[in-house]
Structures are given as C-alpha cells and as structure tokens.
Amino acid sequence: MASSEEDGTVEEKENNNKKRTKSSLITAWLTFYNIAMTAGWLVLAITMMRFYIQKGTHKGLYRSIARTLKFFQTFALVEVVHCAVGIVRTSVIVTGVQVCSRIYMVWFITSSIRQIQNEESVILFLVVWTVTEISRYSYYTFNLLHHLPYFIKWARYNLFIVLYPLGVVGELLTIYTALPFVRRSGMYSMRLPNKYNVSFDYYYFLIIVMLSYIPLFPQLYLHMLRQRRRVLHGEVIVEKDD
Numbered sequence: 001m002a003s004s005e006e007d008g009t010v011e012e013k014e015n016n017n018k019k020r021t022k023s024s025l026i027t028a029w030l031t032f033y034n035i036a037m038t039a040g041w042l043v044l045a046i047t048m049m050r051f052y053i054q055k056g057t058h059k060g061l062y063r064s065i066a067r068t069l070k071f072f073q074t075f076a077l078v079e080v081v082h083c084a085v086g087i088v089r090t091s092v093i094v095t096g097v098q099v100c101s102r103i104y105m106v107w108f109i110t111s112s113i114r115q116i117q118n119e120e121s122v123i124l125f126l127v128v129w130t131v132t133e134i135s136r137y138s139y140y141t142f143n144l145l146h147h148l149p150y151f152i153k154w155a156r157y158n159l160f161i162v163l164y165p166l167g168v169v170g171e172l173l174t175i176y177t178a179l180p181f182v183r184r185s186g187m188y189s190m191r192l193p194n195k196y197n198v199s200f201d202y203y204y205f206l207i208i209v210m211l212s213y214i215p216l217f218p219q220l221y222l223h224m225l226r227q228r229r230r231v232l233h234g235e236v237i238v239e240k241d242d
C-alpha cells in the first residue's frame, strides 16, 4: 500500500518534471523566435532609413530590402503553427489571415510586379508593418522575460489603432496600382483553350482580394480592440471565432 502511494507520488513528480521541462522548452523557443523576429524587423528599419538618408529617395528601396523582407515575413508562418499546436493562446484563423495576407502581398504582388515597387503606397505599408512588428515582437519578448516596460505594452496595444488602417490603405492602393500591369501582362492567368480546360484571370482575382478586405479587416481590427481592452483595462473577453 505504502509502496503504491510512493509510486503514485514518483509518477506525479515525473509528470510534473516533464511538464516543467516542456514549458521551459516552449518559453525558450518563443523567446528565441521573438528576439530573432524583433532583430529582423529592426534590420529592415535600419536598412530602409539608411537607404533613404543615403539616396534621398524611396526609389529602389523595395529592391534593397526585398530578400530580408521575404525571409522574415514568410518565417512568420511559424506563428500559425504556434496557434495550431496551442503553444500561444491565439486564434489560428486571425493569425492565419493576418500572416497569409502579408505573405501574399510580399510574394504575389510587390515582388512579382516590378513596375509597382517604387510606389509611395509600398513604402507606406512597409513602414507601417515595420513599426508594428518591432513593437509586437519586442512586447512578446519582454513579456516572456517578465520585464515588460510600460511603453512597449502601450505601443503594442495603441499604435495599431492608427497603423492598422494605414497599412490596409497602403496595401489596397498597391494592389489597385498593380491592376493595369496585371491586365496587360496576363500574369498568373490561364486563358481558354488549354489542356486543363480551366480559365483563371489574376486581374479579377485581385479585385476579389481587394473586396475581401471589406468583411475581413473589421474583424481583425475588432479582435485587436478586444485584446487592447483585455490587456490594458483587464476586461475578461470571451472570443467566439475559434
């Protein structure tokens, strides 16, 4: 009897140790990930500022940062995995839409259509994304380290109020500017007849993408406003979306 109780205690201790090791590993990984992402976006910020100071123009800026931007923005897919496996308490849908729409903007619009890379709207969303991501990833990092300066918390949950709509304006203007080039070049489109008997027009697809901001963006924005009330004002929020 005594020995089985002891066994139970040993088992419990082992389980607790395993749980502690698992949670330390997760914290270590998230800390590493957030530091890497903060550094990546800081590098982008510094590169953009140096470019503008040295050249005195934004023309050519996108090309100068394209590789770094593609790398760090694409790497953010890891965040969807974090939500899916439950290591961060965030909705997979919200994170998925946010991350995928950015990746789409980088790979299938801005990097694919060279003629639009020097548009002011590209610089607008780049600057907005960069400020947002530096404050977001540094918030997560300091939070994990239990040393969160108030101004970082403030920045994370206030700047988006202005930056989010500005970013969307930059993205939509960029897609809009791309439309004539897409129509002329017929890029990523499939015309009939072809051996698959399928037709796809990227021009109309882009229009659908632009229209999809109307139902999707308000939901993302409202989600952030709820997060803001929860973190800054301690409100208990029940999310319905996941």
Ligand SMILES: CCCCCCCCCCCCC/C=C/C(=O)SCCNC(=O)CCNC(=O)[C@H](O)C(C)(C)COP(=O)(O)OP(=O)(O)OC[C@H]1O[C@@H](n2cnc3c(N)ncnc32)[C@H](O)[C@@H]1OP(=O)(O)O
Pocket (backbone or CB within 6 Å): 030, 034, 079, 088, 089, 090, 091, 094, 095, 097, 098, 100, 101, 102, 104, 128, 129, 132, 136, 140, 143, 144, 159, 160, 163, 164, 165, 166, 167, 168, 171, 209, 212, 213, 216, 217, 220, 223, 224, 227
């Ligand atoms: C085929 C193509 C289709 C295209 C379709 C297009 C339609 C698109 C429409 C919408 C377009 C949007 C475009 C976007 C533009 C911009 O980004 S503009 C720039 C401004 N942007 C922002 O401000 C983004 C703000 N949004 C967000 O931050 C997102 O909602 C988010 C990234 C998904 C994060 O939200 P969420 O995680 O829910 O909130 P948090 O409060 O940050 O975190 C909740 C808890 O989770 C912890 N956590 C999350 N991530 C991490 C992490 N990496 N590391 C550690 N911890 C993390 C966080 O600490 C919180 O924990 P608790 O405090 O304990 O709850």
